[in-house]
Amino acid sequence: MTKPKALVLLSGGQDSTTCLAIALKAFPNQVEAIGFNYGQRHLAELKAAEKIARIAQIPFKVLDLSLLGQITHNALTSKEIKIEQNQGQLPSTFVDGRNMVFLLFAAIYAKNKNIKNIYIGACQTDYSGYPDCRDEFIKSANQTLNLAMDYEFKIITPLMWLTKAEEIKLMQLLGNLAWYQHTLTCYEGINPPCGICPACKLRAKGFQEANISDPLLINSNKF
Amino acid sequence: MTKPKALVLLSGGQDSTTCLAIALKAFPNQVEAIGFNYGQRHLAELKAAEKIARIAQIPFKVLDLSLLGQITHNALTSKEIKIEQNQGQLPSTFVDGRNMVFLLFAAIYAKNKNIKNIYIGACQTDYSGYPDCRDEFIKSANQTLNLAMDYEFKIITPLMWLTKAEEIKLMQLLGNLAWYQHTLTCYEGINPPCGICPACKLRAKGFQEANISDPLLINSNKF
Numbered sequence: 001m002t003k004p005k006a007l008v009l010l011s012g013g014q015d016s017t018t019c020l021a022i023a024l025k026a027f028p029n030q031v032e033a034i035g036f037n038y039g040q041r042h043l044a045e046l047k048a049a050e051k052i053a054r055i056a057q058i059p060f061k062v063l064d065l066s067l068l069g070q071i072t073h074n075a076l077t078s079k080e081i082k083i084e085q086n087q088g089q090l091p092s093t094f095v096d097g098r099n100m101v102f103l104l105f106a107a108i109y110a111k112n113k114n115i116k117n118i119y120i121g122a123c124q125t126d127y128s129g130y131p132d133c134r135d136e137f138i139k140s141a142n143q144t145l146n147l148a149m150d151y152e153f154k155i156i157t158p159l160m161w162l163t164k165a166e167e168i169k170l171m172q173l174l175g176n177l178a179w180y181q182h183t184l185t186c187y188e189g190i191n192p193p194c195g196i197c198p199a200c201k202l203r204a205k206g207f208q209e210a211n212i213s214d215p216l217l218i219n220s221n222k223f
Numbered sequence: 224m225t226k227p228k229a230l231v232l233l234s235g236g237q238d239s240t241t242c243l244a245i246a247l248k249a250f251p252n253q254v255e256a257i258g259f260n261y262g263q264r265h266l267a268e269l270k271a272a273e274k275i276a277r278i279a280q281i282p283f284k285v286l287d288l289s290l291l292g293q294i295t296h297n298a299l300t301s302k303e304i305k306i307e308q309n310q311g312q313l314p315s316t317f318v319d320g321r322n323m324v325f326l327l328f329a330a331i332y333a334k335n336k337n338i339k340n341i342y343i344g345a346c347q348t349d350y351s352g353y354p355d356c357r358d359e360f361i362k363s364a365n366q367t368l369n370l371a372m373d374y375e376f377k378i379i380t381p382l383m384w385l386t387k388a389e390e391i392k393l394m395q396l397l398g399n400l401a402w403y404q405h406t407l408t409c410y411e412g413i414n415p416p417c418g419i420c421p422a423c424k425l426r427a428k429g430f431q432e433a434n435i436s437d438p439l440l441i442n443s444n445k446f
Contacts, residue, residue: 064290067328097331100371104327108291108320137370144367147360148323 005030006117006156007110009102010060012048014183014203015121015159018167020056021176022158023119031058032115034106038065038095044191048184055179063105068095099132100141107145107153116154123159123167128198135160164206172212181215192217228253229340229379230333232325233283235271237406237426238344238382241390243279244399245381246342255338256283257329261291261318267414271407278402286328291318322355323364330368330376339377346382346390351421358383387429395435404438415440 008020010033023031033056035049046062053060099122106118122133131137135157142155159167171177185203186193193200193216207214231243233256246254256279258272269285276283322345329341345356354360358380365378382390394400408426409416416423416439430437 097371131373132371140367144363147363148320148355150354
């Protein structure tokens with residue numbers, strides 16, 4: 001690989017995988033990815049990210065942030081909390097400050113490699129109630145990181161204002177739709193997916209609106 | 224202790240110890256402190272912080288951030304790099320993003336305890352070249368953390384515009400000057416201090432200007 005120019009936060013989900021495809025079009029052969037182990041329930045997420053990085057032929061680094069699971073309690077890191085979404089409250093899957101932790105460590109890692117472009121799949125369109133997915137937060141975080149390290153990071157959020165359907169159509173256009181076969185969306189962390197959790201429903205709705213079949217389900221009898 | 228209201232970032236140095244004294248005047252019996260193990264050269268720092276917390280009779284939590292030492296290289300975490308200060312360059316003691324990492328984990332920890340007030344001893348007066356000590360950075364970080372977690376943190380920096388001499392005189396006024404006896408300032412991590420590193424020189428200058436004897440040196444024959 002030539003000198004790296006962009007770092008993608010890769011979780012193994014659909015959004016970060018789309019970001020990776022977009023980054024690779026902008027910086028061919030100059031993309032790296034980073035993932036985080038923070039005590040999340042499903043290490044399957046990291047396995048999916050590893051597989052996608054292998055297919056995309058890019059270096060993938062996993063940082064251990066298990067500390068995060070020790071100082072915060074929520075349904076994504078604790079098996080004892082039920083996944084729920086109640087109106088007017090933060091979803092029980094919210095890990096306080098998670099995207100800021102990811103962006104901060106990604107930025108420190110990137111600066112040490114002289115990388116300025118950081119891709120993250122944050123999206124405000126299908127707003128899920130996570131405050132750290134909002135455009136306002138991302139812009140503030142970008143400014144804070146630049147001030148913290150006296151460095152000109154560019155946090156790039158190509159999905160911020162896309163619908164799921166638009167994202168899927170874009171992925172098809174980029175020629176990387178097949179990558180979705182290896183992504184993990186389901187909160188239950190299973191493949192074939194449960195089909196009933198909020199994440200599965202949002203994914204299914206996107207493919208339906210895009211009028212495209214989900215590569216993840218083509219070989220599954222579940223749907 | 225009654226319900227905690229304030230969290231102090233306590234490193235065992237002079238500035239954070241002064242912050243602790245100030246926080247305790249504002250919130251008597253409602254202060255906790257947090258420290259970080261990030262692979263710094265001198266665990267003596269954390270020992271000093273523990274001792275000061277014991278004297279102040281407050282809970283003290285240490286978070287393990289040794290990851291930071293793994294992804295960044297500098298003179299505070301590596302014994303192979305010499306401590307230097309060159310004009311126009313960041314000091315070799317700069318750990319990229321360190322104050323942001325501290326503030327972020329302090330904020331996550333604070334929110335989980337319903338604490339909104341976070342004290343940090345950042346100071347721009349004797350500007351040392353650390354970008355993440357500047358007021359502009361702190362204000363930006365405050366806004367970013369509030370957006371990240373949808374919470375009203377107040378990052379309080381009582382030392383931001385004080386000189387070292389003013390800080391020392393304030394500590395005397397608060398009646399906690401003796402706490403300085405247990406603080407660790409020297410980059411060499413030794414007690415009695417080396418007296419020649421930039422940190423020792425800055426400290427000595429402050430006491431001289433305040434016309435107050437450093438409690439750390441009263442029982443030492445070195446000076």
